[in-house]
Amino acid sequence: MSQDAKRTWKCPECVSRLPKSDNTNTPLRALSSSGTAGGGADGSDTDDQISNVTLRNKSKTSGIQTSDGDLHAQKYVTEATLRAVIRQELASTLKASISEHLADEISGVKLQLIEFQNSLTFFNKTFEDLRKENSDLRKAQSNILTELKVVKSENSSLKKDLASCTSRIKHLEEECSRQQQWTRLQNIELVGIPENKLENTTDVATKIFKHIGVNITPDDMEFAHRVQPRRPASAGRGRAIIVRLKQRAIKDQIIAAARKRRTIVAKDVELGKDTDLIYVNEHLTRENKGLLAACKLKAKESGFKYIWTKNCRIFARRSDSTPPIVISSTADLEKIA
Missing domain, CATH: 3.30.70.1820 (L1 transposable element, RRM domain)
Incomplete structure (x- = not known):
């Protein structure tokens, strides 16, 4: 037996002691002169009187008469029945409340999911754009590095050529200066x-x-x-x-x-x-004139006694006992110290 059945179960002896009820006591029954129910002198009902009463089997229900005279059956309210009704009402109320609350929560979650999905779509698109841009940048960087290597190689070659040209130009300038000075000899x-x-x-x-x-x-x-x-x-x-x-x-x-x-x-x-x-x-040429002037100034600072030219060449001597020094370029001025 279930717990509810166990709580409501009663033995036959207890059930027999419960009050019995029927529907013989009805307003439609005729009253005797003594004011008690019954139609004959012995207190028994006549056939006509009994025919006006509907007899029902005894049951655990009692009739409730409404204003229009209809009878509605009603069960006896027991503790188990009350508990079941309360449990059912609570379950129904909780279910409705939870359903409503869950519906609101689910609606909010759905909106958040939609927003999250939109954000995720945006981020995916942005990520794809960034990845494509990064790929393009890598390709451009690779091209730049390749071009840079070529430029470095060309630059190195140009530096060598420039150094060679500079050396050659300097040599040619010196040669030209010598030639010009030679023509003025x-x-x-x-x-x-x-x-x-x-x-x-x-x-x-x-x-x-x-x-x-x-x-x-x-x-x-x-x-x-x-x-x-x-x-x-x-x-x-x-x-x-x-x-x-x-x-x-x-x-x-x-x-x-x-x-x-x-x-x-x-x-x-x-x-x-x-x-x-x-x-x-x-x-002297213009270059040698400038070199001679610088040589005289340097000799004066360093205490050299003689500065002169011979055959368009510049010489310097510190004293009468020292050998002469040939000054051919500005680098030779370091000899005067």
Whole structure:
């Protein structure tokens, strides 16, 4: 037996003691003169009276009459029945409440799942785009690295070529400077002679050479003319005169005589004032002139006693007892220390 059946079970003896009920006591039954039910003198019902009553079998239900006279059967309410009803109502209520709550929760979860799915779709698309972009970048990087290797190789080759060209250009410049200086080996530069529009540069050079003790004729000179752009009047000095001699020996003779004479005043040769000094030099190129000036400055700082040129080459000597030093480039200035 189930627990509910066990709780409601009663033995036959107890059941027999329960009150019995029927439907003989009905409003439709005729009353006797004494006020008790029954139609005859002996208190028994007549056939007509009994025919008006519907007799029912005894049961555990009692009739409940409604306002319209209908009878509805109703069970006796027991503890088990009450518990079952309460349990059923609670189950129904909980089921409805849980169903409603779950429906709301499921609806919210569905919305969240939809949003999550949309977000996931967006992230997947973004990831695919990024992966494609990354792949393109990798390809571009690979191409760039390949091109970079080629450029590095070309750059290395160009550096070698540039170094070779630089060395060759430097060599050519030195060679060109030597050639230019060689072509000036028979030239003499006269500096500090005032200019005159009516002057004859050949006669001027002849007069200066004669003054220092070298007698030459115009036939010994190939040309004599002034060089460099005309100086402004404020400069106070005329342009240099370049004299090219036909023989190198005559040129060396003039340079030696001028160094012995040391100072030549323009007034002594009737070419200017007594304040105008004339210098007789070898005709150096622009580069060698700059190197000579730097050499003189360095020698003055280092205490060198002599700086001079011979055959358009620059020499330096610290004292009378030291050997001369040849200065051919700016790198050689380190020798003067």
